[in-house]
Amino acid sequence: MDSLPDLTAYDAVLFDLDGVLTPTAEAHMHAWETMFTELFATWEITPPYTERDYFDHLDGKKRYDGVAALLRSRDVEVPWGDPSDPVTADTVCGIGNRKNVVFERVLRAEGIAPYPGSLALLDALAAAGTTVAVVSSSKNAEEVLKAAGIRDRFAVVMDGVIAERDHLASKPAPDVFVEAARMLNVDPARSAAVEDALSGVASAASGGFALVVGVDRGAGEEDLRHAGAHVVVRDLAEFVAATPSDPAEEHTA
Numbered sequence: 001m002d003s004l005p006d007l008t009a010y011d012a013v014l015f016d017l018d019g020v021l022t023p024t025a026e027a028h029m030h031a032w033e034t035m036f037t038e039l040f041a042t043w044e045i046t047p048p049y050t051e052r053d054y055f056d057h058l059d060g061k062k063r064y065d066g067v068a069a070l071l072r073s074r075d076v077e078v079p080w081g082d083p084s085d086p087v088t089a090d091t092v093c094g095i096g097n098r099k100n101v102v103f104e105r106v107l108r109a110e111g112i113a114p115y116p117g118s119l120a121l122l123d124a125l126a127a128a129g130t131t132v133a134v135v136s137s138s139k140n141a142e143e144v145l146k147a148a149g150i151r152d153r154f155a156v157v158m159d160g161v162i163a164e165r166d167h168l169a170s171k172p173a174p175d176v177f178v179e180a181a182r183m184l185n186v187d188p189a190r191s192a193a194v195e196d197a198l199s200g201v202a203s204a205a206s207g208g209f210a211l212v213v214g215v216d217r218g219a220g221e222e223d224l225r226h227a228g229a230h231v232v233v234r235d236l237a238e239f240v241a242a243t244p245s246d247p248a249e250e251h252t253a
């Protein structure tokens with residue numbers, strides 16, 4: 001087995017959220033299902049929504065494009081509307097905005113469990129006193145972190161809300177990772193970044209991070225390395241074995 005670098009040796013470790021710390025995709029799938037099941041019942045649209053619809057029409061698409069595609073599959077057409085539409089509007093944008101409200105409801109009702117291996121790594125970094133931050137494109141990052149019960153662990157959460165406010169270019173541009181390092185007052189050249197998406201790996205790599213870790217949740221090791229990952233793991237627990245245990249930890253209550 002390749003020996004992995006010791007992440008506690010870095011000044012800070014910056015984590016992507018969705019797919020790295022939390023399996024957020026499942027909560028999004030559930031939110032789509034809940035929203036469209038309600039909508040189809042109210043509008044008497046048949047056939048009813050199934051999981052297949054997620055993969056055929058929603059997965060990987062921008063939110064509004066997905067809504068339009070799914071409605072089209074049922075021969076339903078509504079006006080496009082505007083992103084500022086209220087959730088009560090029967091427009092593509094209004095329905096898309098409804099999904100976001102349902103997503104927040106799903107998070108509150110069911111919570112979201114962090115990947116156990118990611119939690120183990122966060123524990124090891126906390127025990128070693130290593131600074132950690134989140135760098136996510138999501139506008140729901142704060143809600144997801146709170147639902148996962150790990151918000152308090154991070155000194156800085158760079159998310160889609162801050163990026164939009166500060167006009168930061170999204171991944172794969174390096175801006176969000178570099179700005180998060182600046183907020184932490186650490187040098188990217190002495191810090192590590194952890195990502196599961198090719199665009200995220202490319203972002204951290206071009207930001208000059210000393211170590212870019214790719215977490216392979218399906219993107220593929222070769223593609224993650226090609227995008228700029230120095231090491232690729234399938235689960236962050238692999239780093240915990242590589243982290244020397246702190247003797248003081250044994251005496252901590």
Ligand SMILES: [Mg+2]
Pocket residue numbers: 016017018019020195196197200
């Ligand atoms: Mg991700």
